[in-house]
Amino acid sequence: MKVKDKNKVLQAANFIEELAWLLNSKKKIDLENVSELLRHQVEPNQSVVSETKQANKLSHYIGVLPFLLQDKELFRTNKDIIEFAENLFSIQMTRNDRRSRYELVGFIVTEIIKVDEEKLLSIMNSLSVLTESDDKLVQFRKTRNDIDFSWNEAISKLNKS
Numbered sequence: 001m002k003v004k005d006k007n008k009v010l011q012a013a014n015f016i017e018e019l020a021w022l023l024n025s026k027k028k029i030d031l032e033n034v035s036e037l038l039r040h041q042v043e044p045n046q047s048v049v050s051e052t053k054q055a056n057k058l059s060h061y062i063g064v065l066p067f068l069l070q071d072k073e074l075f076r077t078n079k080d081i082i083e084f085a086e087n088l089f090s091i092q093m094t095r096n097d098r099r100s101r102y103e104l105v106g107f108i109v110t111e112i113i114k115v116d117e118e119k120l121l122s123i124m125n126s127l128s129v130l131t132e133s134d135d136k137l138v139q140f141r142k143t144r145n146d147i148d149f150s151w152n153e154a155i156s157k158l159n160k161s
Contacts, residue, residue, distance in 0.1 A: 062112060064124065064131050069105045073141045078104055087151045088123055089115045126158040 001009075068074060075081045081104045085091040091111045099107070112120065130137045136158075143154060 062109060062124065064128050065109055065112070066105050067131060068127060069108065070101070071137075071141075074144055075101075081105070081108070084151055085111075088155065089120070091115070123155055126155045129158050 069081055082093050085108045130140055
């Protein structure tokens, strides 16, 4: 075998070894789902919602939650955060514990996986509207100041808009 050919074979072997290492280090990435997502970008009319996509959607929504809970105009006090978690997700929190805002957010994010998935998707889908539109977020902040504000009513209004 020629030296050039040997070098090409060795380069290919090194490439395959590095690719295998990379793929093994990223086992959590569902390459099949990534390819489907890329195809969907080219062919937007195809809409196939698999369980994996729904789980990814849920993960994305849960990632939106800390962003919203850190908004001091929406949640002025820790009590506001506690009421939000109790009213929307039925997450019971003791009001006597002295917790920082960060601890409350972390507790909610970890407890939220216990909530019924359909209910969670519905609520989080509505809440994600707030992160996608500055106008809706500003309007929602104003609504939040109403005396008779209810999280359940606010979420149902977001679903209708």
